[in-house]
Amino acid sequence: MCDIQKGFVYLVGAGPGDPDLLTVRALRYISAADLILYDYLVDVRILSFARVDAELVSLGEPYTGRKLKQDEVNERMIIAANSGRKVVRLKGGDPHIFGRLNEEIDALTNAKIQYEIVPGITSASAAAWCAGVSLTDRRKSSAVALITGHLSHEHDPTLPALDFKKFASFQGTLIFYMGVVTVKHWSNALLEGGMPKNTNIIIVQNATMKNQKITKTTLINVEQKIKDENIKSPAIIIIGNIS
Numbered sequence: 001m002c003d004i005q006k007g008f009v010y011l012v013g014a015g016p017g018d019p020d021l022l023t024v025r026a027l028r029y030i031s032a033a034d035l036i037l038y039d040y041l042v043d044v045r046i047l048s049f050a051r052v053d054a055e056l057v058s059l060g061e062p063y064t065g066r067k068l069k070q071d072e073v074n075e076r077m078i079i080a081a082n083s084g085r086k087v088v089r090l091k092g093g094d095p096h097i098f099g100r101l102n103e104e105i106d107a108l109t110n111a112k113i114q115y116e117i118v119p120g121i122t123s124a125s126a127a128a129w130c131a132g133v134s135l136t137d138r139r140k141s142s143a144v145a146l147i148t149g150h151l152s153h154e155h156d157p158t159l160p161a162l163d164f165k166k167f168a169s170f171q172g173t174l175i176f177y178m179g180v181v182t183v184k185h186w187s188n189a190l191l192e193g194g195m196p197k198n199t200n201i202i203i204v205q206n207a208t209m210k211n212q213k214i215t216k217t218t219l220i221n222v223e224q225k226i227k228d229e230n231i232k233s234p235a236i237i238i239i240g241n242i243s
């Protein structure tokens, strides 16, 4: 049995889906928690490691857009920890990458609640593994950029806007998270920025899950390919001549 502390929040990376890709530490905390607050991207197979009497709370429904606001998530963590429960906040992939980790840490710090972070395998690493490519290659690509395709500033004008055009001259591999819906936007920007039309793209949908799908295309064709193949989120888009 694990001696994780009460009144403490564990911000745990669940990895990309396949339970074999959980860290031992994540498994230890998940199987000892009183309460697990999980993101919709967390695979159900991982939740099966929870205690039978643990409370499992989803923070959003897949694809319906019905998600708890960040403030509500923070409040739930704080209330549960203050009531003396062992709380695991379970996040897809690695909480350090597009995981709103700092916002949750700030809320816990303000509420004087202790926490620990457990890193996970990010979906970019998992997607590379599934597609059989390396994200770097010292002969062709000595850098990797992890980019969100989500246009955050369109939802909240106080947030900075990314100029995707600038990535056209990035000397390495581009990885788009959350890039399916915005494909028109970023692919046109990369073309405008001068990235070659025939740049290779690999799209890995549902990496490491039963319904995993891998699609290969090029920059000029990516928008049409996503439509034709009916590719939906979650997917990782790997751009560059690495394979």
Ligand code: SAH
Pocket: 016, 017, 041, 091, 092, 093, 094, 095, 096, 097, 098, 099, 121, 122, 123, 124, 127, 176, 177, 178, 179, 204, 205, 206, 207, 208, 209, 233, 234, 235, 236
């Ligand atoms: N913290 C997560 C990323 C959260 S942002 C991580 O480290 O992986 C959510 C985005 O992650 C999705 O839109 C998708 O781009 C990507 N993603 C998460 N799980 C995925 C999976 N199993 N397969 C493909 N992409 C995934």
